[in-house]
Amino acid sequence: MSRLIVISNRVSRPNKSGNQGGLAVALAQALRESRGIWVGWSGEITENFTGHIGFSEDEGVKTATIDLEEQDVDEYYNGYANKTLWPLFHFRIDLAEYARDFEGGYNRVNQRFADTASPLIEPEDIIWVHDYHMIPLGQMLRDKGLNNRMGFFLHIPWPPTRLLVSLPHHTKLVQTLFAYDVVGFHTEEWLESFRHYIEREMGGTVNGDFVTLNGRTIQAIACPIGINAQEFSRAAVSDAASSMFEQVRRSLQHRALIVGVDRLDYSKGLEERFNGYARFLKDHPEHHRNVVLTQIAPPSRGEVESYQHIRATLDALAGRINGEYSDVDWSPVRYVNQGYPRDKLAGIYRAAQIGLVTPLRDGMNLVAKEYVAAQDPEDPGVLILSRFAGAATQLKDALLINPYSPEEVSDSITRALAMPLEERKRRWQSMMKCVEEQDISWWRQCFTERLMAVQREVEEKKPQIEAAE
Numbered sequence: 395m396s397r398l399i400v401i402s403n404r405v406s407r408p409n410k411s412g413n414q415g416g417l418a419v420a421l422a423q424a425l426r427e428s429r430g431i432w433v434g435w436s437g438e439i440t441e442n443f444t445g446h447i448g449f450s451e452d453e454g455v456k457t458a459t460i461d462l463e464e465q466d467v468d469e470y471y472n473g474y475a476n477k478t479l480w481p482l483f484h485f486r487i488d489l490a491e492y493a494r495d496f497e498g499g500y501n502r503v504n505q506r507f508a509d510t511a512s513p514l515i516e517p518e519d520i521i522w523v524h525d526y527h528m529i530p531l532g533q534m535l536r537d538k539g540l541n542n543r544m545g546f547f548l549h550i551p552w553p554p555t556r557l558l559v560s561l562p563h564h565t566k567l568v569q570t571l572f573a574y575d576v577v578g579f580h581t582e583e584w585l586e587s588f589r590h591y592i593e594r595e596m597g598g599t600v601n602g603d604f605v606t607l608n609g610r611t612i613q614a615i616a617c618p619i620g621i622n623a624q625e626f627s628r629a630a631v632s633d634a635a636s637s638m639f640e641q642v643r644r645s646l647q648h649r650a651l652i653v654g655v656d657r658l659d660y661s662k663g664l665e666e667r668f669n670g671y672a673r674f675l676k677d678h679p680e681h682h683r684n685v686v687l688t689q690i691a692p693p694s695r696g697e698v699e700s701y702q703h704i705r706a707t708l709d710a711l712a713g714r715i716n717g718e719y720s721d722v723d724w725s726p727v728r729y730v731n732q733g734y735p736r737d738k739l740a741g742i743y744r745a746a747q748i749g750l751v752t753p754l755r756d757g758m759n760l761v762a763k764e765y766v767a768a769q770d771p772e773d774p775g776v777l778i779l780s781r782f783a784g785a786a787t788q789l790k791d792a793l794l795i796n797p798y799s800p801e802e803v804s805d806s807i808t809r810a811l812a813m814p815l816e817e818r819k820r821r822w823q824s825m826m827k828c829v830e831e832q833d834i835s836w837w838r839q840c841f842t843e844r845l846m847a848v849q850r851e852v853e854e855k856k857p858q859i860e861a862a863e
């Protein structure tokens with residue numbers, strides 16, 4: 395059986411802390427089942443890069459990690475990944491920074507990953523590279539002579555061509571994707587934008603799933619990530635979730651709970667969400683004292699200025715809304731800057747009559763799916779979901795809204811609070827069906843089956859592999 399080698403920036407185990415992104419949460423499950431290795435950054439900083447690989451195995455997940463230098467982290471993770479690509483790929487060219495050092499650091503760190511990973515890889519292994527931190531890695535592995543089946547999955551949106559061309563050396567970066575055999579996106583929309591770019595900007599051709607550039611053909615597919623729905627539904631009635639559920643419900647004193655759970659990121663539309671909620675409070679005095687918005691927002695990428703800025707904005711906005719509407723025994727907003735473990739989160743989701751998920755742009759958004767999976771089938775809450783989240787292409791029975799419109803946020807809250815049980819059940823059943831059917835295993839199979847079917851000549855095992863073992 396071929397092993398799966400996953401390579402991504404972040405390597406962490408889902409049970410260890412409460413504030414992990416969706417990619418980390420999803421991949422642990424996939425690796426456990428395939429007995430693979432997860433290669434990436436340890437999250438640690440070293441004075442001088444040595445290339446030392448730290449191996450460990452925890453709850454069936456094998457990891458191989460490297461430490462990076464401070465300059466690496468500044469230029470690669472904070473810099474090119476999160477100051478350049480992240481805003482650009484989330485349609486925020488106003489926030490994107492283009493610095494030569496970032497691009498240099500990004501390529502240097504990708505080369506470090508190629509040097510680290512290549513000795514661990516055997517000819518039959520399937521390599522699956524993840525996300526915008528690692529776009530050129532496949533090309534670097536090919537340059538080292540690896541002929542393995544190799545796939546790449548982008549977890550964030552692919553931007554429209556007219557935005558992507560604002561990136562210096564954009565063709566050089568995109569060209570490297572043709573080192574992979576299969577390239578995956580969450581939605582047809584991101585896939586369509588990729589094809590458009592290849593055809594219009596690079597003169598490539600598209601024939602169904604096959605995309606050809608300069609004589610090299612790859613497959614480009616849409617394949618939406620899911621959650622471990624069964625496990626999450628079970629977690630929602632676990633002891634930890636139930637005690638969280640009770641604690642939250644007790645504190646609400648029969649008020650309705652609206653919940654938001656997001657990394658503190660400008661792409662999640664938190665400022666717009668708070669403004670929409672303020673609009674709701676302004677337009678609906680009859681609901682005052684009857685509702686509470688709990689926004690869980692663990693800080694993220696705090697060394698990047700735009701993240702410091704959104705944090706300060708939200709601190710002020712939460713304070714302003716509470717200052718304007720609170721009474722001595724009621725505050726409309728509970729704004730929490732800490733992360734929670736997922737079983738506790740499941741209890742919080744289940745306690746909420748409304749899940750408010752309003753990103754301005756999001757590759758997928760797993761929180762939306764988790765909210766659905768955590769509901770009580772006999773009395774489910776209502777999901778209000780941005781039409782600009784990848785999840786909106788699947789969860790069509792959510793209340794789909796434009797997150798930029800405070801009126802739509804306000805109206806959807808009003809509608810959700812008044813929604814009859816029968817309608818809530820009907821919408822929830824339809825969404826739950828999708829969350830269960832297109833779950834995390836479905837996603838992995840969707841991608842890896844395509845990758846495994848790729849025909850490549852498998853080379854003889856290289857001597858350097860034995861040396862590394």
Ligand SMILES: O=P(O)(O)OC[C@H]1O[C@H](O[C@H]2O[C@H](CO)[C@@H](O)[C@H](O)[C@H]2O)[C@H](O)[C@@H](O)[C@@H]1O
Nearest residue numbers: 404415416417525549550619756757758759760
């Ligand atoms: O690793 P961080 O910098 O702390 O960020 C956390 C993750 O954020 C992004 O998540 C994306 O992937 C999710 C799963 O596919 C998807 O649901 C979500 O819409 C995306 O934003 C990022 O792409 C990951 O690499 C990060 O680990």
Ligand SMILES: O=c1ccn([C@@H]2O[C@H](COP(=O)(O)OP(=O)(O)O)[C@@H](O)[C@H]2O)c(=O)[nH]1
Nearest residue numbers: 412413414415416419657733734759760761
């Ligand atoms: O306090 C928190 C906040 C979030 N999450 C998890 O982080 C993931 C967020 O994934 P999503 O796709 O919604 O967004 P991302 O942060 O990856 O952009 C979800 O699995 C959440 O359950 C968590 O475990 N604890």
